[in-house]
Amino acid sequence: xxxxxxxxxxxxxxxxxxxxxxxxxxxxxxxxxxxxxxxxxxxxxxxxxxxxxxxxxxxxxxxxxxxxxxx
Numbered sequence: 001x002x003x004x005x006x007x008x009x010x011x012x013x014x015x016x017x018x019x020x021x022x023x024x025x026x027x028x029x030x031x032x033x034x035x036x037x038x039x040x041x042x043x044x045x046x047x048x049x050x051x052x053x054x055x056x057x058x059x060x061x062x063x064x065x066x067x068x069x070x071x
Contacts, residue, residue, distance in 0.1 A: 002051040002059070011048055013065050020060035024052050 004012070015026040031045045052060070 002055050004048070004051065004063075007044055008048045008051070009063075009065070011044060012052075012063075016065045020052055020055070020057050023060075024049060027052075 011027070012023060015030060016023050017026060027045055027049055031042065031049075034042050034045070
């Protein structure tokens with residue numbers, strides 16, 4: 001399974017709507033609004049998209065994408 005950094009996990013939490021394919025679609029849509037000078041967020045988004053495309057739905061469902069606000 002792919003490993004995600006905390007920044008990648010945070011980004012996925014923001015745009016996750018339930019399924020891997022929906023998350024890919026949401027991130028792809030968001031990426032279209034980024035400006036060329038937003039290089040850090042562009043790179044982060046591209047990295048997450050690549051990892052999501054390489055994993056399957058079962059691997060995705062094993063991820064904990066819901067932040068624990070009690071910590």
